[in-house]
Amino acid sequence: MGYSKELFLNHVDDEFTCSICLNVLEDPVQDGEEHTFCRTCITEWLNMPNRTCPISRNYLHAEQLKRPFRVMLNLLSKLEMKCSNENKGCREVFQLENYHSHLKECEYDPSRYFNCSTCGLPVPLKTLDREHNCLESLKDHVIEMQKGLEDKNKKILGLEINLSRSENLVKMFQKKYDHQNIETAHLKEKLSLYEHKIARIESSTKANEALKETSVLDNTFKKKSKLPRLFSSAVSRHVVNSSTFSRSSLFSTGEIRRKKWNSSTLINE
Numbered sequence: 001m002g003y004s005k006e007l008f009l010n011h012v013d014d015e016f017t018c019s020i021c022l023n024v025l026e027d028p029v030q031d032g033e034e035h036t037f038c039r040t041c042i043t044e045w046l047n048m049p050n051r052t053c054p055i056s057r058n059y060l061h062a063e064q065l066k067r068p069f070r071v072m073l074n075l076l077s078k079l080e081m082k083c084s085n086e087n088k089g090c091r092e093v094f095q096l097e098n099y100h101s102h103l104k105e106c107e108y109d110p111s112r113y114f115n116c117s118t119c120g121l122p123v124p125l126k127t128l129d130r131e132h133n134c135l136e137s138l139k140d141h142v143i144e145m146q147k148g149l150e151d152k153n154k155k156i157l158g159l160e161i162n163l164s165r166s167e168n169l170v171k172m173f174q175k176k177y178d179h180q181n182i183e184t185a186h187l188k189e190k191l192s193l194y195e196h197k198i199a200r201i202e203s204s205t206k207a208n209e210a211l212k213e214t215s216v217l218d219n220t221f222k223k224k225s226k227l228p229r230l231f232s233s234a235v236s237r238h239v240v241n242s243s244t245f246s247r248s249s250l251f252s253t254g255e256i257r258r259k260k261w262n263s264s265t266l267i268n269e
Helices: 039-047 070-077 096-105 134-268
Strands: 028-030 036-038 080-082 093-095 113-115 122-124
Touching (some): 036 039, 080 096
Antiparallel strands (some): 080 093
């Protein structure tokens, strides 16, 4: 069913994770599409009324399963991990390939202990040939519990310090947030005032432009209305001048004729 990810010292990539149990691969196998599973997980899956890959849902039979590439197996075997009996006191660190061999020799394996009927503490089976001192064992157990309690208190203190820092950071960011909100509100008000000013200036500019256009049209209309008057006065002056010219020319012609007649008369006489 795979190894718990909590046993490993570092982050484990998804390529080393079983797609069924989501733990680190134990005795891994692959299908034809290179989906990787723990052998136990995929076998149990296929023993149920399932004949498909749990990922692609394509047909899958147990005979199609094969071992992954050697490179992957080597990388998987070199992952560093802790003993599953860590909570019972084991502090050993080893590679995954040595996990089962360590469990066979782990002194903290519960199957290798029995409980003392006097003190109730677990006693390793290998110490049966030696005398068990309940008082000393209880003192050692109390010392270990005190150390564990001190470690817990240190962790709690560290968490409280981090929490206090986090609260201070939250307060600081809250102040900055409130300040930014106030500045944003002021900027919105200024923006609204400037928008109103721009609207007034634009309306005033449009009104002035309209007045200018109206004035130009009026001037053009006045100039056009004066043209007929000027034309009529010019025509009337032309008529007067023409009539004056006609009368004067008639008078001159008559004078010339009279003079000619008088001169001809004098010659005849």
